Amino acid sequence: MKTRQDRAPEGAAANQVVxxxxxxxxxxxxxxxxxxxxxxxxxxxxxxxxxxxxLEAFAGRLGSSAATxxxxxxxxxxxxxxxxxLLAYAFxxxxxxxxxxxxxxxxxxxxxxxxxxxxxxxWMAPELLALEADRxxxxxxxxxxLALYRFSLEEILRMRPHVLxxxxxxxxxxxxxxxxxxxNVFSMLTNADIRFPTLKDxxxxxxxxxxxxxxxxxxxxDRRVRREAFEGIxxxxxxxxxxxxxxxxxxxxxxxxxxxxxxxxxxxEAALDGNAIPETVYDNTVATIRRRLDALxxxxxLRRKVLDLEExxxxxxxxxxxxxxxxSYSYDEALDLVRAGLQPLGEDYGKxxxxxFRNRWIDVHENRGKRSGAYSWGTYGVHPYxxxxxxxxxxxxxxxxxxxxxxxxxxxxxxxxxxxxxGHSIFLAEVASTTNEALLLKEMLRRAGTEKERLYLLNYSxxxxxxxxxxxxxxxxxxxxxxxxxxxxxxxxxxxLEDLWRExxxxxxxxxxxxxxxxxxxxxxxxxxxNAFYVxxxxxxxxxxxxxxxxIAAGDGxxxxxxxxxxxRGSSAPSMTILGDAGVDMTTAAPMEATIDLxxxxxDEMERLLAAGREAGKETLR
Numbered sequence: 085m086k087t088r089q090d091r092a093p094e095g096a097a098a099n100q101v102v103x104x105x106x107x108x109x110x111x112x113x114x115x116x117x118x119x120x121x122x123x124x125x126x127x128x129x130x131x132x133x134x135x136x137x138x139l140e141a142f143a144g145r146l147g148s149s150a151a152t153x154x155x156x157x158x159x160x161x162x163x164x165x166x167x168x169x170l171l172a173y174a175f176x177x178x179x180x181x182x183x184x185x186x187x188x189x190x191x192x193x194x195x196x197x198x199x200x201x202x203x204x205x206x207w208m209a210p211e212l213l214a215l216e217a218d219r220x221x222x223x224x225x226x227x228x229x230l231a232l233y234r235f236s237l238e239e240i241l242r243m244r245p246h247v248l249x250x251x252x253x254x255x256x257x258x259x260x261x262x263x264x265x266x267x268n269v270f271s272m273l274t275n276a277d278i279r280f281p282t283l284k285d286x287x288x289x290x291x292x293x294x295x296x297x298x299x300x301x302x303x304x305x306d307r308r309v310r311r312e313a314f315e316g317i318x319x320x321x322x323x324x325x326x327x328x329x330x331x332x333x334x335x336x337x338x339x340x341x342x343x344x345x346x347x348x349x350x351x352x353e354a355a356l357d358g359n360a361i362p363e364t365v366y367d368n369t370v371a372t373i374r375r376r377l378d379a380l381x382x383x384x385x386l387r388r389k390v391l392d393l394e395e396x397x398x399x400x401x402x403x404x405x406x407x408x409x410x411x412s413y414s415y416d417e418a419l420d421l422v423r424a425g426l427q428p429l430g431e432d433y434g435k436x437x438x439x440x441f442r443n444r445w446i447d448v449h450e451n452r453g454k455r456s457g458a459y460s461w462g463t464y465g466v467h468p469y470x471x472x473x474x475x476x477x478x479x480x481x482x483x484x485x486x487x488x489x490x491x492x493x494x495x496x497x498x499x500x501x502x503x504x505x506x507g508h509s510i511f512l513a514e515v516a517s518t519t520n521e522a523l524l525l526k527e528m529l530r531r532a533g534t535e536k537e538r539l540y541l542l543n544y545s546x547x548x549x550x551x552x553x554x555x556x557x558x559x560x561x562x563x564x565x566x567x568x569x570x571x572x573x574x575x576x577x578x579x580x581l582e583d584l585w586r587e588x589x590x591x592x593x594x595x596x597x598x599x600x601x602x603x604x605x606x607x608x609x610x611x612x613x614x615n616a617f618y619v620x621x622x623x624x625x626x627x628x629x630x631x632x633x634x635x636i637a638a639g640d641g642x643x644x645x646x647x648x649x650x651x652x653r654g655s656s657a658p659s660m661t662i663l664g665d666a667g668v669d670m671t672t673a674a675p676m677e678a679t680i681d682l683x684x685x686x687x688d689e690m691e692r693l694l695a696a697g698r699e700a701g702k703e704t705l706r
């Protein structure tokens with residue numbers, strides 16, 4: 085079902101990865117919209133380099149007058165905007181073909197420019213913090229154009245209770261590289277030094293295990309393969325339990341040192357304060373999921389029944405209950421599905437979506453050397469971009485919706501906000517992308533032509549909630565408890581960490597799954613734990629998106645209006661305010677409860693369809 089444009093170039097084998105030069109131009113992104121020629125990029129780099137001394141010349145003068153402060157802030161924004169363009173162009177050019185040495189060099193030079201710009205700006209925040217509140221108020225009165233910067237300055241000044249003296253700040257800054265030691269040790273050990281064993285795949289071929297292959301083998305229909313993959317990966321991590329526990333303990337101690345040095349009451353408070361997120365959001369997420377674990381247990385009972393297993397083991401959690409559908413979607417078919425799924429977002433949203441599809445915002449197909457995966461990126465003043473490696477599966481269709489959600493969030497924010505407020509916080513980053521996925525799922529369920537297709541989509545939805553909401557909240561509990569133990573002075577030994585992880589898995593998966601002994605080592609392979617208290621945002625972002633999508637899909641005009649306003653807010657207000665104005669209050673349990681309610685409704689339907697299939701004597705899933 086592939087269109088002509090989706091086929092490999094004439095004469096190429098169907099499974100051959102083609103060179104970049106042979107990809108149809110209309111299916112590549114047009115980076116010339118950022119810089120028309122490489123010479124323009126070079127000119128911009130030179131201009132930014134020349135302007136850095138001008139920025140540094142403002143050091144020590146911000147408090148001299150309102151006009152001086154305004155001029156410095158405008159120059160800061162102008163330099164930051166151009167550095168953003170240099171980075172986006174260079175890295176996206178590199179990602180077209182990561183083996184291209186010229187593009188590698190371009191990315192290296194852009195990075196060097198970014199580092200230089202950060203250095204030229206390093207004095208500004210401490211100097212702003214030294215300004216008295218009454219002086220700033222006089223400046224706002226003297227220079228009306230400074231009003232634009234009021235919120236951004238307030239956000240800097242909000243951190244004043246946690247900012248130290250100039251000498252102390254310099255000392256902390258000098259420790260920055262050392263503070264990354266634990267993360268670097270984990271990265272080098274797991275990416276460079278650890279070697280995993282081999283196994284025989286479904287065809288009996290000897291293959292070496294890797295982290296990248298692990299998820300694929302956990303989805304294998306052959307239980308032997310997924311069990312051996314589970315044992316091979318986690319058994320290997322267990323051999324390094326002492327080193328990995330020491331690395332993680334060092335990371336937690338680094339978090340504790342920083343929190344105490346900056347006069348925070350806890351590591352959690354320190355981590356959430358950057359985006360002004362109240363601790364009740366974290367607490368409510370954990371408490372609500374704990375209260376609704378019966379829904380997960382019910383799903384696991386169904387999983388064991390469908391897989392026809394006496395015992396459901398941890399290596400049985402990822403194998404699809406419905407075999408992947410054979411259908412392949414051409415790229416044009418995928419775009420039509422995404423258009424239909426996102427129709428509830430209105431005519432304006434649809435027009436911008438079409439503009440992105442038609443005007444080369446997207447780099448569509450795999451080519452030799454192209455970066456794997458998918459992402460959205462861009463730079464202020466130019467439309468956003470999306471990188472795909474489109475393969476025609478239903479998951480690829482959802483990826484288009486997801487990445488275009490990121491892209492249009494950027495487009496709306498950039499169009500409505502000045503540069504200083506054009507970005508959005510990590511706390512809000514996944515809301516728009518996941519809202520798109522939720523709306524597309526509704527449309528695909530409506531269109532499902534067969535019982536098996538509908539069951540596949542229901543199972544896809546259940547797995548999204550299991551892995552993004554339940555599992556990430558388990559992760560969040562682990563982080564919270566490890567940091568609390570460190571705050572109490574308790575050691576984070578390998579045994580203590582393994583016992584905690586085993587206990588959490590037993591609580592979350594309950595009596596419906598066998599918590600294999602090796603699962604106790606799983607904590608040691610999670611890289612996100614070296615960026616403390618990050619993972620909970622996957623769960624909160626998903627819950628926010630489901631909450632919004634349900635109301636938009638129901639035709640609630642007020643909900644749609646508020647959502648489009650949300651897309652346009654950028655970082656012009658606190659994250660909680662922006663999300664609250666869209667209709668989501670994550671300080672309450674309501675959004676998370678609504679997500680689990682939807683999970684249960686999809687589970688109800690899946691059970692009904694399976695029961696009907698059994699009565700009719702049909703093999704529905706496998």
